[in-house]
Amino acid sequence: MLLYVHVPFCVRKCGYCAFHSGPFSQEAAKLYVRQILLEMAGWGRVLGRVRLESLYFGGGTPSLLEPGQIEALLRAADIWFDLSPRAEITLEANPDSVLLPGFLDSVRSLGVNRLSLGVQSLQDDLLAMLGRPHDSAQARRAVHAARAAGFTNLSLDLIWGLPGQTLDRWMNDLAGVVELAPEHLSCYGLSLEEGTALTRKVEAGALVLPDEEIGARMYLEGSEFLESCGYAHYEISSHARPGRESRHNQGYWAGLDYLGLGPAAVSTIEGRRWSNPSAFEEYAEVVAKGEARDEVEVLSALTRRQEMVMLTLRTGAGLDLEKFKATTGTEFPWRHPAVEQLRSSGLVRLRAGHLQLTRKGMLVSNSVIEMVLGVLDRMHADTV
Ligand code: SF4
Numbered sequence: 001m002l003l004y005v006h007v008p009f010c011v012r013k014c015g016y017c018a019f020h021s022g023p024f025s026q027e028a029a030k031l032y033v034r035q036i037l038l039e040m041a042g043w044g045r046v047l048g049r050v051r052l053e054s055l056y057f058g059g060g061t062p063s064l065l066e067p068g069q070i071e072a073l074l075r076a077a078d079i080w081f082d083l084s085p086r087a088e089i090t091l092e093a094n095p096d097s098v099l100l101p102g103f104l105d106s107v108r109s110l111g112v113n114r115l116s117l118g119v120q121s122l123q124d125d126l127l128a129m130l131g132r133p134h135d136s137a138q139a140r141r142a143v144h145a146a147r148a149a150g151f152t153n154l155s156l157d158l159i160w161g162l163p164g165q166t167l168d169r170w171m172n173d174l175a176g177v178v179e180l181a182p183e184h185l186s187c188y189g190l191s192l193e194e195g196t197a198l199t200r201k202v203e204a205g206a207l208v209l210p211d212e213e214i215g216a217r218m219y220l221e222g223s224e225f226l227e228s229c230g231y232a233h234y235e236i237s238s239h240a241r242p243g244r245e246s247r248h249n250q251g252y253w254a255g256l257d258y259l260g261l262g263p264a265a266v267s268t269i270e271g272r273r274w275s276n277p278s279a280f281e282e283y284a285e286v287v288a289k290g291e292a293r294d295e296v297e298v299l300s301a302l303t304r305r306q307e308m309v310m311l312t313l314r315t316g317a318g319l320d321l322e323k324f325k326a327t328t329g330t331e332f333p334w335r336h337p338a339v340e341q342l343r344s345s346g347l348v349r350l351r352a353g354h355l356q357l358t359r360k361g362m363l364v365s366n367s368v369i370e371m372v373l374g375v376l377d378r379m380h381a382d383t384v
Helices: 026-047 067-080 103-110 124-130 136-148 167-180 197-203 212-228 247-253 280-289 301-313 321-328 337-344 359-363 365-383
Strands: 002-007 051-059 082-093 114-120 154-160 184-189 232-235 238-240 258-261 266-269 272-275 348-351 354-357
Touching: 002 247, 026 067, 026 258, 026 280, 051 067, 051 247, 067 082, 067 103, 082 247, 103 136, 114 124, 114 136, 136 154, 154 167, 154 212, 167 212, 184 212, 212 232, 212 238, 212 359, 247 301, 301 321, 301 354, 301 365, 337 348, 337 365, 354 359, 354 365, 359 365
Parallel strands: 002 051, 002 258, 051 082, 082 114, 114 154, 154 184
Antiparallel strands: 184 238, 232 238, 258 266, 266 272, 348 354
C-alpha cells in the first residue's frame, strides 16, 4: 500500500495554485500533527499492519513541519503499518523552507530518502510572477544543501507554458536544472485553475500565455532534450535517470491501494474510494468519529477498467494488452477505425504488446485517452 500524508500549509499562496493549503502557524501545525497521528492510529487498527512500500509527504509545504514533527509521523507510520525498510519516503519541499540550518540533515537522518523540490523556474522574474516564496539562488542552494545532507534521490519540479516564458528561456531552464544533476524531473504545463490570481490576470489580459505552437515546442523539444541528457520520459510529465522513477507515482499508475491522511486527502482501498473533508474543523470531526465515512464510492468494474486504461496510458510503458485481455476478457480493439486513426496520426503506437502514447500523443493526452475510452465504452455497451 502507498501512504500519502497531506500537509495543508504554505507560507503564502502562489498565484497559480489550486491545491488545498492555508496559512502556516506553529499552533496550526501542532494541531494538525495531532490529528494525523489520531487518523493514522485509527486506520492502523482497521487495516492491520499493512506493508507500506511508499510514504509521501505532499502539500502544501511539508517542509514547514519541524523535524520533530516529521519524526513523530514517521514513527507512527512504523508502529501502525509495516513500513518497508526499502520504502521510498518522499518529502515535498519549497527551496526556501529547507535552508534552515540543520533541517535537511535532520530529515535525512530520520529516514526521508527522497526530496521533491518545487523549483518551478530558474528565472527570478518568472518566479516573482508566479508568486513563489523563493528565488533561483535559493533553489540552487537548496539542491546543494540536499546533496550535502546526503540526499541521493532528488526530484525537481518545473513549469512550462508560463506568461513571459519563451522557448529559449524554457530550454535555458532545462539546461540549468540538468547542470544541477537531479535524479528526477517533473515538468508540468501551466494549468489555469479557476479562481486563482494568475487566471484572473490572464483573463484580464494583464498576462499573456505563450501561443499554442510555442507551448507544444516547449513540451516536445524539452522532453527530447531531457532524454538526450539521460532522463527517460517515463510518464507524461515525468523524467528520470534509470531506476529513479517515482515509486509512489508508479504505484498510483499501477492501481495500487493508497491511504491518504490529512485534510482533502483521497484514499482508494479494495475498490472503495473516499475523500477527507478539506476544512480542518470538518476533517477533525471525521477523525474523531472514527474511520466510517459517509460517502464512499464503490468503484464499478467499468470504472476500474477505465482507470486502468487512463492511468497506464499516461506512462511510457503504456497499456499492456495481455493484461487488458486478462482483466476484461476481451481483446483490445486496436484495429478499430478510431484507434487506427490515432496510430496513423502518430499519436499512439503498438510496441511489444503495449499500446503507448507517442510524445506527440502525450502532448494531447487528454483527447487521445478520451478517444480510446470512448471506443472501449462503445464496445462495452455493445456487449451488455
Ligand atoms: S507552495 Fe505549492 S502548494 Fe503552496 S501555494 Fe505554492 S504551489 Fe500551492
